[in-house]
Amino acid sequence: MQFSKSTGYALHTLIHLAQAERGRYVGIKELASKQGLPESYLSKIMSKLRQDGIVRAVTGASGGYELARPGSEITFYDVISVVEGRQQMYECHAANEHQHELFAEADASGCECLVKKVMDGAERQMLDYLKQHTIQGVLDAASFSCSPEHRA
C-alpha cells in the first residue's frame, strides 16, 4: 500500500509552479527535466491536474502551465485525490453474504458494516490531515539554511 510515484511527481511540479513568477507559463520541458523524468509521462499527469482545475494550460509557442489558484488554496488532498483517484482504500470483495452475518450494526439510517466502518474511518483521518496542508504551506515553512548549497 503505497502512494504512486505520480503523486510525488505532481506534488513537486506544483511546488515548482508555485515558485514561478506570476503570469509566466512554465513548459513541460522545464518541469520534467528538473525532476529527471520523461516529458510524455509528466504531461499525462498535468493533463489530469488541468481537467480537475488545479492548473491552467496554454498551448502553443511560449505556452505551458501555471497554477489555477494560489498555492495556499491547493491542498495535498486535492492533488492526491486527482492522481490516485477517488476510490476508497478499502473495498469489500465478499462473493457470498454468508461471512458477515454478525458484523453489521444499527445506525441512524439502518445497518452498516463495522469492518468497513473502521477502515473508512482510518482513511478519513489521513485525508483530513492532507486537507489541512497546502503547497504554499510547505514553501512557507522552508528554511534557507537547509538548502544543500548552504550546508557545507
Next chain:
Amino acid sequence: MQFSKSTGYALHTLIHLAQAERGRYVGIKELASKQGLPESYLSKIMSKLRQDGIVRAVTGASGGYELARPGSEITFYDVISVVEGRQQMYECHAANEHQHELFAEADASGCECLVKKVMDGAERQMLDYLKQHTIQGVLDAASFSCSPEHRA
C-alpha cells in the same frame, strides 16, 4: 492506492477465529470456504500472521489455527502492517538532489524534507486510528438485529 484483498482476507479470518470456541483449532479448509477463496492462498497469509505472532498454528490431524492472544489485543494496525508490509506510504524517488533545494527545514537534529513530513504525518494519522481499533472491538459492537437472516 488501495488496501490489498489480502488485508480483507486476514481481517475476516481473524474475526472468524475470534468467534471460535477457545482451545479449538480451526483448519484452513473452514476458514477459506467461509470466505469462498483458495486455501492455498489464504494459507500463505496465515503463515505471515503466524510468523508475526498473531496466530498460532498446529500441524497435523485436527490441527489448524487459533489466535495467539485475545482479540481485544489484536489491532487493525497489527494485521495491516503484517499483510501490507511496513514500508512507508510515501517514498522519495529523487534521482538528483537539484529539486529539493528549498524544501528542507531546520529541526532539533538537523534538516528534514517538508514534503515527506506532510505525507508521513498523514500516514501516522491513519495508523494511529488503526491502532485504536481491535478485532474484538468490532465483534463487541455488532448488533444481532442487523444479521441478514434477522432482517426480513
Next chain:
DNA sequence: CCTATTATAGACATAAGATATCCATAATAA
C-alpha cells in the same frame, strides 16, 4: 499565411506487484 512551439490524447510497450495455483515436505493425531 507560414512555421516553430507546445499541450493533448490515444495507442502501445514494459515492469512491477497482487493474486492464484501446484507440489513436495514436515509435523502431528489417531
Next chain:
DNA sequence: TTATTATGGATATCTTATGTCTATAATAGG
C-alpha cells in the same frame, strides 16, 4: 502406520503502474 494438516518454494496469471511513441490541435511570432 496412515490420514490429516500446515509450510515453503516455484510458478503462472492477471492487473496496475510506469513509460514510450505518434498524430493532432492550438497558439505566438514572423
